[in-house]
Amino acid sequence: MRYKFVCVSLAMMSLPGIMGLGGCKKFLNKVPDINKAGPETVADFRSMLDDNSLFVNSTPGLGILATDDLNVDYTTWSRENMVSQGAYVWDPVIYQQGFISASWANPYAAINVCNQVLDGMDKLKIVDNPTRMEFNAVYGTALFYRAFFYYHLEETYGQPYKPGVATSLSGVPLRLTTDALQKAGRSTVEGVYSQILKDLTKCLSYLPAGVQPHHNRPGLPAALALLARVYLARQDYSNALYWSDSCLRTYDTLLDYNTVKKNSRPFPDDTNPEIIFQCSANDYLAYYSGSILADSALYDSYDTNDLRKTLFFQKTPSGKGVIFKGNYTGGLYFFSGIAVDEVLLIRAESNAQIGAVAEALDDLDRLRFHRWKTGTFYPLSAPTADSVLRLVLQEKRKETLFRELRWFDLRRLNQDSRFAHTLKRTLGSIEYTLPPNDLRYTFLIPASEIELSGIDQNPTP
Amino acid sequence: MKACLATICFSLLMNLQARAQGIPRARNIRFDIFLNDVNKNCGDVFIAFWPNQMLHTIINYDPHPGESVIDAIQRIIKDLPFTITTRRRNDGRFGITLNRIPGNTVDVKVIDETGEAQPNVLVAVKNACNGPIQSYTDIHGLARLYKVEDDAVLMVSGININDAIQSTRGHSYLEVNVRRKTKALDSIVISRRHNNGIDPLTLANLPAAYSSIDSESLNRIVATNIIDHFSRSASGLLSGPGSGNSLGLTIRGRNTLYSFNGPLVVMDHLAYPGNSGDINPYDINSVTILKDAAAGSIWGTRSSNGVIVLAGNEGAYNKKAAWTFTMNTTLSEKPQLNYMPWMRPASFIDAERTLFNNNAYDSRLYYPEFPVTPALRLYSMRRDNNLSKTIVDDQIARLASHSSLDDLKKYFYRTSLSQQYHINVAGGRCTDKYYASFGYDYDPTALVRNQYERYTLRGSYTAHPFTPNLETSVTLNFANIHQQNNNAGTLGANYPYARAADDRGYPAIVTHLYNPGYIDTAGNGYLQDWHYRPLQELQLADNHTSRTILNVQTALEWRLNKLFSAGVIYRRYKSWSLNKIVYNKQGFYVRDLVNQFTDLSGASPVYPVPLDNILSSSDSSTTAENLRAQLNFVSPSNKRHQWKALLGGELSDQGQSGHRYTDYSYNGHGNPPQMDFLHFYPTLTKGLNQIPNNDQIMGGSNRYLSAFSNLYYTCPGSFTLFGSFRLDGSNFIGVENHQKWGASWSLGGSRQLLNYTDSPTKYAPSLKLRVSYGCNGNVSTRIANLTISYLGNNIYGSRQSAISNPPDPSLGWENTWVENGGLDFAFFRDSLSPLGRLHGSVDVYWKQAGDLLGYDSVPLSTGYAVFLRNVAGIHGRGIDLVINSENTRGIIKWESSLLLSLAKDWVSHYPFLPQLPASFVADGYHRVGESPTGLYSYRSAGLDPLTGNPRGYLNGKSSMDYPGIMMSASGDYRYNGSYQPTIFGSLLNSITWKRFSLSARLGFKGGYWMRRSSINYDDLVQERTAGHKDYDRRWKIPGDEKSSSVPSVPLVNDPSRDAFYLNSDILITKADHLRWQDCQLSYNWTVAPFSKKKIPFKQAIFYIYLNNPGIIWKANKYGIDPDAAGYGDLPAVRAWSIGSRISF
Secondary structure, X not given: OHHHHHHHHHHHHHHHHHHHHOXXXXXXXXXXXXXXXXXXXXXXXXXXXXXXXXXXXXXXXXXXXXXXXXXXXXXXXXXXXXXXXXXXXXXXXXXXXXXXXXXXXXXXHHHHXXXXXXXXHHOOXXXXXXXXXXXXXXXXXXXXXXXXXXXXXHHHHOOOOOOOOHHHOEEEEOOOOXXXXXXOOEEEHHHHHHHHHHHHHHHOOOOOOOOOOOXXXXXXXXXXXXXXXXXXXXXXXXXXXXXXXXXXXXXXXXXXXXXXXXXOOOOXXXXXXXXXXXXXXXXXOOHHHOOOEEOHHHHHOOOOOEOHHHHOEEEOOOXXXXXXXXXXXXOOOOEOOEEHHHHXXXXXXXXXXXXXXXXXXXHHHHHHHHHEOOOOOOOOOOOOHHHHHHHHHHHHHHXXXXXXXXXXXXXXXXXXXXXXXXXXXXXXXXXXXXXXXXXXXXXOOOHHHHHHHOOXXXXXX | OHHHHHHHHHHHHOOOOOEOOOOOOEEEEEHHHHHHHHHHHOOOEEEEOOHHHOOOXXXXXXXXXXXXXXXXXXXXXXXXXXXXXXEEOOOOOEEEEEEEOOOEEEEEEEEOOOOOEOOOOEEEEOOOOOOOOEEEOOOOOEEEEEEEOOOOEEEEEOOOEOOEEEEOOOOOEEEEEOOEOOOOOOOOOOOOOOOOOOOOOOHHHOOOOEXXXXXXXXXXXXXXXXXXXXXXXXXXXXEOOOOOOOOOEEEXXXXXXXXXXXXXXXXXXXXXXXXXXXXXXXXXXXXEEEOOHHHHHHHOOOHHHOEEEEEEOOOOOOEEEEEEEEEEEEEEXXXXXHHOOOOOHHHHHHHHHHHHHOOOOHHHHHOOOOOOOHHHHHHHHHHOOOOOHHHHHHHHHHHHOOOHHHHHHXXXXXXXXXXXXXXXXXXXXXXXXXXXXXXXXXXXXXXXXXEEEEEEEEEEEEEOOOOOOEEEEEEEEEEEEEEEEOOOOOOOOOOOOOOOEOOOOOEOOEOOOOOHHHHHHHHHHOOOOOOEOHHHHHHHOOXXXXXXXXXXXXXXXXXXXXXXXXXXXEEEEEEEEEEEEEEXXXXXXXXXXXXXXXXXXXXXXXXXXOOOOEEEEEEEEEEEEEEEEEEEEEOOOOOOOEEEXXXXXXXXXEEEEEEEEEEOOOOOOOOOOOOOOOOOEEOOOOOEEOOOOOOEEEEEEEEEEEEEEEEEEEEOOOEEEEEEXXXXXXXXXXXXXXXXXXXXXXXXXXXXXXXXXXXXXXXXOEEEEEEEEEEEEEOOOOOOOOEEEEEEEOOOOOEEEEEEEOOOOOOOOEEEXXXXXXXXXEEOOOOOOOOOOEEEEEEEEEEEEEEEEEEEOOOHHHOOOOEEEEEEEEEEEEEEEEEEEEEEOOOEEEEEEEEEEEXXXXXXXXXXXOOOHHHHHOOOOOOOOOOOOEEEEEOEEEEOOOOOOEEEEEOOEEEOOHHHHHHOOOEOEEEEEEOOOOEEEEEEEEEEEOOEEEEEEEEEEEOOEEEOOOOOHHHHHOOOOOOOHHHHHEOOOOOHHHOOOEOOOOOOOOHHHHHHHHOEHHHEEEOOEEEEEEEEEEEEEEXXXXXXXXXXXXXXXXXXXXXXXXXXEEOOOOOOOHHHOOOOOOOOOOEEEEEEEEEO
């Protein structure tokens, strides 16, 4: 009798296991919060890519701090965190501290969103045509964003592209999957660039034509312009010319600065026709304090008839120096997106690099025409391709300051002995210099990344 | 019953006058002898009976004056198997015939777990339909019942034992094993079986670690929240600040890092989905706190942090309706506002002047609209030469003469008088039982114009309408709560000399969001008055919340046969909550909005926001449904080896929904005008802004699917074994079906080591060993699939979302493994103290919480800064000691009860290794080997002798590079210990003299640390707070660093200097303290059951209760109450209650 009870009891004990395994799966699959959802529709994926954090404060921005675009005094500098302090004086030791650098983290966070979107959309089944169009636009956007952020990361933390040897240089880690636990080692510079080109080429067949009304959404011109920018960095000037030309053929509206009101934010995003794609750089120094001064030599280089001198700059309350206010973001953030002026200058430079002097000067004059006070414009002339190139680069310096582009150009142009340039700055009583092609042109990867993923750190001098 | 009635009617008809005066008092006399005596002594009555039927019936008889013979006989045979018939005899005498009723006679012996016989225990047949069948056991523990049907169920209950139930199953002799109850306090045993017996394995049988608190102990305390009624009366249970959960309670330390760490609250067998504060404490019969792995046996889901089981009141079969009325009034003293560590006005103004002269306020003064305090305005006007020095000095002196605390005391705080009323009725007939109650609580709170009101109803009805084998019940709980929150307890001014009223008592202006100078001139007269007057705001505020809760539960229990029974419970809980804030058009909020949005660019001003009331309301509702089915098995009780088992499943679905909305131009009518919430308007001081509109829809659901089984074996008098297994599935966890499920299980056993009957010495010791081991689960709100949260619109107006939950295919349940060893002991047992004059228990436990959600180290290139995964672990161990002793007996009875707990936890796994000191000190990350409730601080190197700056250590050297110390790996910081007590306990002493009883409880918390607040100069410069009185002890001149640790006024304001100092180890203080928790004086007048006095009630208790008399000893010398250590915290006030509980 006792054994019978034992048997009955044991049988009862084991039943829950059977019940559990065969349990109602549907009942437990309900999403616990209605404001959260597994993204299931194209609209969901669109909303992920419309997140402000992907296009505001999202590109590294470290390059802006390290260029000769700006100056700060010792007091301002000393109040900043170690990453921006170090970037400003090109001091690589500072990065050894375990600071979570937004310059590194934000672009990778954006890339993760792109990976999640691409992965999720690959699993979607599309039926009708209107959805297919929106699907393509979103899918293309994710590809574009991924290429865009990899480009900015590579130009900050990867070694500069050197034609011919790029396969032996260290680029940034490439993460193309949704699995956070998968290890990713450092890719080669060539590897990163070919992934960028692959994504960009692919997105050409997805993105909608024309500049999009919401500037954070890339259209075809944005992808074409980014291709031009990428080929320029690869010093492949014929391709840079081809893609910048393709871009300008689809869209080339310039803003006549004579129509711009002179106020504290002269270039609102929604009324600036030059913007092809809107994005802003991660902010470091105290932007709001008005204590970052634009480089005075640069400021002095503008002609008094050049409207940029008054639209881009404003005197500080104390009267010492000028502050930059010409952000194409329309606000305080530094613009790091793509605008027509940059593409025009890429075409001009590419033309100059391959010796097409007249075409280069045409583009330069077209830009300058829109920048100078009405009636004061005069066309430029230059005898040689080299002098045209110098004019183009000087114009680019004046046109695209505080946009990260200066840093990218320094990395590229320093390889050309004609344009090699030593950066110098003084802080307190100490003078700092950054010679051309210095190892410090590649920022150190945050220490926590090195520690946790086991990848190699960039070399220091 | 019918027979009785008929007999009584008939006897009345006969107009019998036969008096029973002649019958003498009888003690333990055989019934037949007694009847023969009656026949002899009462001439006009003759009783006919069959003597052989009477042989073993022993009776007692007490004469009642004026009672007739027939009534006396009726009274005697009430519990005996006889019926009577009456008739007039031929000889003129009145004839009574006694006949025996057929049926079994059952002898029952009641013994406790040690085999000791239990006298004075009521043994009754459950649901006996022909009148009650019951008897009390004699000194040998024996009781005899007559007229017992073959398959009757016996209920055994007594004062010192737990109720027990056993089936007779046709036997004529039964032994019933019961478990003895320890008294109140931290008793070992749950007081009574409740509800419809869905848990046949009553806790009394489990070798588990638990405490239970009976109604007597619960009722000792006066509070509106049930938690307060027991939070101090159980070992291992810790209440107070730092618990980190909404209940304010932890059981045996921490078992989780980032999931809910509070115990699960179970009411009437099912997890309670609402707020435990909504339950009326007087509707609760008993509370059981389960602490070890056995907690998961029945309530597995989320049982990892312990389970609190609330058993609601119910009726009782065969009991006349009993009414109980409870009322009390509590006088709470005004909070001690002087405890606020604010600066004295004179000091504050002094600090303002010093900082002003250091140009610290220049950036604020630069903006004309930024608020500046009145003193600063005067100083800046003086600097700009707009005021003469004498005027400034005079005005400053006037400002310094007034303290905001006085105005807060006078206009914002009050002494409050709260009231509680509760009335209930409980009773039952042979086929049903009922309980109904109504409660009303009113608490005006210490803040003027705030109040709390609660109405509660509880009804419970249980019946077996068709057959005794089928018991059905329905329980209903209703609560309606109204709250007014019109007073936030502040003047809205961040300086300590603000005035609420001017000299004539009219509302005064304080500097609130804007500079009064700016307000006076802005808008060229087109704006509304823009001043803030705290007294006026207090009068205009209208913020009220009402909540209604309806909780209906039905249950069915069906006895299938002699071995099996089945039960089903269905519960539906619904709560509706509505919060309405009406911003009066005369109030600051509306005037401010109107002014901000006023468009002055055109010829005439345009007001996009109308000057009218604004309603901001939010409603939410919770619906919870539970369905539980259970199959029970109980082996026949006549066997020496007893088996019990249960098998059950539960379905639980708890859904929330709610939304918020804003209505402009609200005046109580419908259809307010549509506002333009989309456009960005220019505002006067805040740039482009949208008109605020907090419309939002919220909702979600938690679902659980559970299956559980328990197995229990006992060999009476020697040992008990117990095992449980349970599976819970949740919609939060896991991608794959099998990952949604978490298993919990437990194994346990107990053995009687020493029985006092074995060693008949005067110590009469009894020892019982308990062991249990098992695993419980806890679930977080994370889910394994990628989820996104919708974040509203981006700057282009399109919908945006962000990843809220990265995909984690490996996500699973958190687990806690607990080993518990316990020893129940008792000494000096005798008949007066059946539990022993000294008794208690000691439990030792070890626990390993694993698979806890913790921050895993993932490289930033994954896109995540940190990744919460099942990677962390906590280990812990502790001791719970309970000692109850009866120190004196006799006229004055002195009893003591000591609870002492040690609970030590440390993080055992935590892969994420932040390198920055600030990650631990400020951001709450954990380190292996240190407490999950660890307090970290920057190591201090004292004050700099030259500047009075605080110093820390960087690279091993003293340093004033604060960002370097906090944000670099070479900064020095230390672990100070836990901020939750690791040793705690209480001592309750009670003295009883006649009907008076006086008791007082002391509470101790030790082995923990707190962070003191101190002066934050950045807060002063930003005008965020009213400063800190430590300012008066600051470094002023070189040399002060020897006596002071408070930094000097900084020459240049540096927030990182304050961040370093406020988190440095100089401000870490031992928090240990001893508190006199409460005191009660009561007068208990219980009327004896057969008292002849004409008293209209059965029991009346009158009491005076004093809550929180104060701290007796504290380790810190700063006058800080460790339970109110934060900046701005006020210590709990003393509260005096007077009350009564009367049962009719």
